[in-house]
Amino acid sequence: MTLAPYKGIGDPKVHVTKFESMMFLNSDSDPILCRSFSTFLDGAALLRFSSLPAGSISSFDKFARLFINHIVASKIYVQDSDYLGTIKQGQHESLKNYMTCFTIAAIEISYLNPKVQLHAIKSGLRAGKF
Template identity: 85%
Template sequence: MTLAPYKGIGDSKVHVTKFESMMFLNSNSDPILCRSFPTFLDGAALLWFSNMPAGSITSFDEFAKMFINHFAASKIYVRDSDYLSTIKQGPHESLKDYMTRFTTAAIEIPDLNPEVQLHAIKSGLRPGKFQEAIAVAKPKTLKEFRDKAIGQIEIEELHETRRNEKPTSRREEERPYKSQNRDLKKPFKMDLKFDSYTRFNTRREDIIKEIFHNKLIKPPSRASTYQDQRYVDKTKHCAFHKKFGHTTDECVVVKDTLERLARQGLLDKYIGR
């Protein structure tokens, strides 16, 4: 005969009766009974025993009477196997959490029939693939059911890990792209090559157009793209690069090109009054 530890839930008198039946051969030895009984206590019951003052136990009969009286009220909280049928897996509850909750309740039910427990835990599964798999497999014991459940729990935990590794929202995914776009909206700047620049008596745009017309220099074969063209200012145009985004007078390349030609003496007519 085996005796489950008493945890403070259930009929304390029944627990004492079962203990005495198990210890029948030592029923006349108070020291053995008093030392053995606490080994069949757990949880709140073991805590109660641990808090008893030293020397307060004079005989097992007195010890048993104190025990029964202390946990007498626990008898009214005892649940039977019918209670298990009320435990259902929640819509978003993991299988692991459901089985933990179900098993905790089942432990508190004395003399629970394993077949009743198996039927209740299967009935409490929410509709889905695992419930369908159990209906097909038809596990005949709690061990067979738990073996199936362990595989499903591992799958659920794997999916949860993968979800946690993904970006939490699409907004966060787009954030780097938007930050890049904000940078693209900023005007492109180049460093000037000369410390000082010649003052011309003609607009740089007109000088560039005449230079191209006279073939003094060749137009750039292909204008470099300094920024995303979706964000350029279409009200500004560069005659040198032949594209929008900045004016000819603002263009650093134009300034450097004209300054180089001026220092070579090729733009004297645009210098002075």
């Protein structure tokens, strides 16, 4: 089982659960869990938890709650397909970058109608040739 570093996209509870499942195979020691968890973070999440004072976490459960609460409090929720209409390809943005940003947002929407998704992709493309 592999676990990609958490970059702030997706449900933090799912990330913690996957991490615990993966680590259960290797160790269930609180110190090891706490020290290992940061290796599965990236971006702002990694910077935030790297700045915690030494000794400020007494258990992995506390660490996980802190992580989930912080991410949930700062997360921008994409609630429905209307949000996809706001994603536009920038004047000098590559098609690859546009599709990456669009896909990341679309993954967060439950039960997204493929027709709505396709319409939003087309609407967000800048005019002209690829």
